[in-house]
Amino acid sequence: xxxxxxxPRYKVAKRGQDVALRCDPISGHVxxxxxxxxxxQGPEFLTYxxxxxxxDKSGLPSDRFFAERPEGSVSTLKIQRTQQEDSAVYLCASSxxxxxxxxxxxxxxxxxxxx
Amino acid sequence: KQExxxxxxxxxxxxxxxxxxxxSFTDSAIYNLQWFRQDPGKGLTSLLLIQxxxxxxxxxxxxxxLDKSSGRSTLYxxxxxxxxxxxxxxxxxxxxxxxxLIFGQGTTLQxxx
Numbered sequence: 001x002x003x004x005x006x007x008p009r010y011k012v013a014k015r016g017q018d019v020a021l022r023c024d025p026i027s028g029h030v031x032x033x034x035x036x037x038x039x040x041q042g043p044e045f046l047t048y049x050x051x052x053x054x055x056d057k058s059g060l061p062s063d064r065f066f067a068e069r070p071e072g073s074v075s076t077l078k079i080q081r082t083q084q085e086d087s088a089v090y091l092c093a094s095s096x097x098x099x100x101x102x103x104x105x106x107x108x109x110x111x112x113x114x115x
Numbered sequence: 116k117q118e119x120x121x122x123x124x125x126x127x128x129x130x131x132x133x134x135x136x137x138x139s140f141t142d143s144a145i146y147n148l149q150w151f152r153q154d155p156g157k158g159l160t161s162l163l164l165i166q167x168x169x170x171x172x173x174x175x176x177x178x179x180x181l182d183k184s185s186g187r188s189t190l191y192x193x194x195x196x197x198x199x200x201x202x203x204x205x206x207x208x209x210x211x212x213x214x215x216l217i218f219g220q221g222t223t224l225q226x227x228x
Contacts, residue, residue, distance in 0.1 A: 004158075031214055042119075042204055042218030043159075055213065091158060095214065103149070104216070106158040 002026075004107035006092050012113045013082045021077045021110045025094030032075050033104070034067055035091040043091055049075060082114045117142050117209045121219035128195055129227050136190040136222045138205030143183045146208040150179050150190050153202045153221070162203075163190070195226045 005024040013019050025032050031050055035043035036059075045059040051072035060067070064082075069075040079086055089111045093104040118141045128134055140148070147166045151159040163172045163179040165188070171180040178191040192199060202223045206216040 033214065033216075035216075035218075040220075042121075042206075042220045043216070044218070045215050048213065048215060050213075056215065093159075093216075103161055103164055106151075106160075108156075108158040111156075 004092055004094050004105050006090075006107035006110050008110060009108065010111050010113075012115060015083060015114055017082050017114075018078065018080045019082055019112065021079075021090050021112070023075045023077070023092030023094075023107060025073065025075070025092070026096070026105055027073070029094035029096050029105075031095040031097065032069060033093045033095075034075070034077050035093065036061075037089040037091055037109070039088070046077070046090075079112075082112075084114050087112055087114045117207075117212075117217055119205055119207050119217050119219040121203075121205050121222050123222060124220065125223045125225075127225040127227065130195060130197060132195050132226075133191070133193050134195055134224075136192070136203050136205075136224070138188040138190070138219055140186045140188075140207045140209075140217075142209055143186055144210040145183065146210060146212075148179075148181055148188050148208075149206045149216070150177075150188075151204040151206060153204060159204065192224075195224075197226045197228050200224055200226050 034046040037043040047067045048056040049069040064080045066078045089109040091109045093106045149164045150162045165181040176193040202221045204221045205219040
């Protein structure tokens, strides 16, 4: 596609519910990143994929967070047993370069509200 | 710890004014520094990217500078317009971090007509 697509745009979850957030990167982009952006803050790194390999997951805040990219294209970020502190915008970005030092395209994000 | 800091957190200026947004980072060993714009409810749009070997980049009314030795970057916006109202984010890829952007908290700019 022409850009990075994320779905759903908005998600309201009851505390304790599991959620799955989807990212469709630009076709052929090797690198894919997930970021979490709390209200009024800058995005914070969660995890990085190079093709289907998850090379860095150091930013995932707990073992309730899990990300996958099984075929090296679409990625899913799953959050189990959601808690109120998980409320944030989740951004996905992709890049055509392996080391992604030449720029990224960001999606519009998924706004998760845990009630 | 590798950190990026932006000041001020918010800025309000009258239309037509020139302005400077500041960004500082804790480690001079970087791959590059980028400035992004974020409109409410939207994703991030890349404005300018400065490679480690460069001192500045320009695009239209925007000019970004980089001083690695002092750990600082500035984004200069000339002749500001109401359409420039948005949050501006500075992000750094530190050496040794494969592609991982470290963001500042952002500066929310309001340009009043």
